Amino acid sequence: MEKKKSSLAVRMSISLVCGLVAGLLLMFLRENLNSTGKEAVWATINSILFQDITVAGAEKALGIFYIIGQLFIRSLQLVIVPMVFTSITLAIGQISDTRTLGRISVKTIAGFLICSFFALLMACVVGIMIYNAGVFNIQVEGLEGSAGSTGSNPLNVILNIVPSNITAVFSTNTSVLAIVFLAVSLGLCMKAVGDEKSATLKKLITEVNDIVVVFLNYVVTKFGPFAIFVLLARTFATYGINHLKPALAYVVVTVILLLLFLFVGYPIFVAVTTKQNPVKFAKKIFRVAVFGFSTSSSAAALPLNVKTTTEELGVDEKIASFVLPLGMTINMNGTAIMQVVATLFIAGCAGYDVTLSQLIVIALLALIASAGTPAAPGAGAIILFTILSGLGYINDGALLAYSLILAINRPIEMLVTALNVVGDSATAIYVAKSEGMLNEDIYNS
Template sequence: MTKKQNKNRLAIHMAIALVCGLVTGSLFLMLRENLLAGGNADLWATINKILFQDISAEGATDAIGIFYILGQLFLNSMQLVIVPMVFTSIALAMCRISDTKTLGRLSYKTIAGFLATSFFALILAGVVGLFANKLGVFNVSIDNITAQTGTTGSNPLLILVKAIPNNIASVFTTNGSILSIVFLAVITGLSINHLGDQISILKKLLEDVNKIITVFLTFLITKFGPFAIFVLLTRTFAIYGVEHLKPALAYVITVIVTLLVFLTVGYALFILIATRLNPMPFVKKIGKVAMFGFSTSSSAATLPLNTKTTTEELGVNEEVASFILPLGMTINMNGTAIMQVIAAIFIASSAGYDVTFGSISLIAILALIASIGTPAAPGAGAVILFTVLSGMGYQNDAALLAYSLILAINRPVEMLVTALNVVGDSATAVVVAKSENCLNEEAYFQEIK
């Protein structure tokens, strides 16, 4: 079987897994609601313990959680190599770019691309949020929800301070310090580049580690990716109750529509305007990356497939992709920023705060800064949202109740947010590669048969 047929086969399997996961999860969701409404809560509790229960949760010592275990095994396998993958790929990208002017130009264009898409994403979110607020869509009654304080509020600018670590060992032992990993990788790669032939063993070691990671992740995605999509989607929808959905239906619909508009139209326009290329090949080929990001709700877990698709199918030079995509996974969070802006406006409106053009502008700035420091892991965006709320002073009891509601129902929204984030990284890579005359347009336009 050819490589092209393998790509097509993987995309088809992922699409099938996506549909099967949505259908099966929805059936379990309906079963849950029917059992609870019919007074058979014990039966659902048994089913949940066997199939879906988070066995790490307090009081779950007797649970089996088959779907939880299978999903976590896959996600853990993907996240196992996040730190070495990001470090080696960016360091090697720095090594391979011998011209410092090219490196500087590449960095400038990448950041400009990220900021351009983020700017328009935030404008869209602000306009939609303001419009929804003016219509009274977000004026809802939130009852019977236990308030929680979330994370400790902090100054969003601390993200910039923490980007340069004071302890190398601590950075390499956690997936939550990716921005620091990027910094270390950049200075390591630039130093190796400057020293040239004086450094050979370390460069060869980085190349060997990168090859091992590539082989491991390719095997994991092609053999277990579709199955993991089915398991993760089924469990997400099966444990997702509707008891909190009604008071937040306006928020959910508003943010999902906004995300879908930017995902389907925004990036296509970005490709068209910035490269003058037909965006349809990009839309068709990036679909499976969006599906994988949607299913795993993790930008980090999606990075290997995104890299493979961007280089092999969209024709982006490997050096450009290995620099932009890991960096984008860290700081290019358009979907997260959109979600946080609309969520903050929803919370402010529900809690009785005045929502003005000025406050929305400040929310957008805080959301942009906070999203840069959002870990590329499931559910992180809703947790970091508390930083935005703290910065705005939205911390009365009603705001905490509304925030608790967001945490309770935000997982499906976060799944779409991740799809938006990863597609944005690839779109920027295509634009930058085109501007640097290192985009293989034959591969870009080539149909996957």
Template sequence: MNKTQTSTNHANKLAIKMATALIIGLIAGTSFIFLRENLISSGNSDTWTMINNLLFQDITNKEASNAIGIFYIVGQLFINSLQLVIVPMVFTSITLAMCNISDTKKLGRISYKTILGFLGTSLFALILAGIFGLTANKLGLFNVSIDNIASSEGSIASNPLLVFVQAIPNNITSVFGENGRVLSIVFLASVTGICINSLGDEILVLKKLLQDINKIITTFLTFVITKFGPIAIFVLITRTFAIYGVDHLKPALAYVGTATIALLIFLSFGYALFIYFTTGLNPMIFVKKISKVALFGFSTSSSAATLPLNTKTVVEELGVSEEIASFTLPLGMTINMNGTAIMQVIAAIFIASSSGYEVTVGNILIISLLALIASIGTPAAPGAGAIILFTVLTGMGYQNDAAVLAYSLILAINRPIEMLVTSLNVVGDAATCVYVSKSENNLNEEIYNG
């Protein structure tokens, strides 16, 4: 058995383990939902509080000083171990990619094709979201009561174009000190790699150091994902559904249903069609191999946490060259947010409709444009999409009391939608990666079809 076959077998086993963990987690989480509702309705809320404190409580909360939160601790340890290497991984991988591309014209082509792929999938995602949102609104599905939903403050609105200004940092230490400045890391890595490339043999020690760091990161992530990934998926899924009651879901069932259907359709068919029409490859092979990445993104609800597995999958199983994967995927994690854009468009239409604002085709076009721009600056972290949604609402002027209540409702019930959104985002990055590699004639189709 050759190395490629061995790698594929290991990947298939990991995918099966992850899928099994997801299913068991969904069953366990749903069981805890019913247990929670039964205990609370029967007057035994103290019992549920004890269970919640033991297993699920976020121990960072002020009122949780005596809680244990076993599932929370395990899940956070796993997420933290992945986020620990985001900055060094993105910086080293992109820098080395720039070092290895000696042809500046090739670099320009890759950049152009990558952006084109991102914009192409985003355009179709926004069209689909607009159609679903407008249809649901016309059918009166969004005319729901939002009374008795506690108000919650949104983020302070800012111009979404600031993301482009902040791409070039004025303080290098601040960029490396947090995970929220990935676009700045991409810029610094690209500049560093191009400069090393230009200087050639004059810069050898730094290049070798970056290569060694990259190998350490790859080894660490492979160990974490393969050994602890399935366990973490079970823990994260179970906890998410266990703490997610049905009390806020009923008033916004129309939004949840509409967004879920739109996201699932684009995830199931949108990227498959994109692969077929742009590369001519068998899209079912792509769907099969990328499924574990989608599952992982669903469970972690973080594009950043999913980046290591996504990189490993597109290179080892889909045949994408490392130089293209190391450039396209980190960039896509930052600016390619198809799922986020779909969620924001449908959520904005839901909020406008339930708050008494008129929803027209023209309004939806403006919402889509704002959602596209705002999604570019969405941090690759859980829950970020719903926070950035406030930018879209502010841009449209949806700020009356009813809109604030509806927005608060979205914040309360959006966690499952955010999980599905992440799946779309990471699969979209992988699809664009395959397209760019194929267009550059360096896609290993033997690995892809294997």
């Protein structure tokens, strides 16, 4: 078993490196062909390998890499709702003491908030320094302003916790917070009626959960490494240098902050809260970070995160089954960091003055908006418009800068997802340790 885990981690790491190298080479090939008057050659390559076949005008494209990548991601998304629902329901049912459940919930939220506070503090301090230095004062040209999604009150995320239609919730992957609410409610109700009356339902939920786990293990181990290569290669191959240049300041600042919190912030959090070796955590969670980076979806990475956190980091299954799905929904530290820096970048491009009070509002809006961000690729940049509209940053310059963010944010979103999923696991370790439910022998193995 240990050899199998190691083999999968090695294969994923190789796929990551190969995918990045192939993607960058393809990016430069694209630039070279387009700059030497050979646009038709690249158009043919793009049509055969990388084209999104679902968009208008792509009726004759093959899009081989796109199809393979989407088949893999959809296979994972297929079981997100049943996995989250069954795992949390069973976790609630297995925690016999209601007071223990309440204590675990409080510790989970506290862990999320601690990480979010320091992530936002870092983003605000560094971001405002860069903003005040004038680095974000960039003229964005060559793009049409985008109105983005309709701005809405970030507090709507609270309303969306309780669904008005149970069937609608189970028919989409974007209502995971409502799924969590239903699962917790069902678990508590099953406890209230007793084991004898809920035995049949519990057996059904357990069997569905077992089937989901088998399916996910097969998809991840058999197709994961190849899919990672395909997804990475296609992502970088479809980006042009001309889009990246104007937003270089935003990209560099955001990447540095995300990497800093990923490789320094979370290990420090684990070391301080659990007194465990942070190097062990970093080594074992690496493949989950790679998987999240490749798929750019916290939801798609959830199955592997649960597996790694329980089997390799020693977190009790009852804790992991509760903390990780909840974290996938509301613990979005990477998204919050990205949104703070993006907002300051857009403010600089559009000529807005950002005061200390406005910076605090930006941080609070980023925290609330990120909690309501669907665990799907590209969602963070779309929800960003909620923050901009809430602050009134909607002049022509702001919309142009926002359009630029939408155009180039895919690589950033990939790193954001890696940060989000690692943060969920770090919090699960903290909660498990505080409850005496962390197997330290497995963690240190």
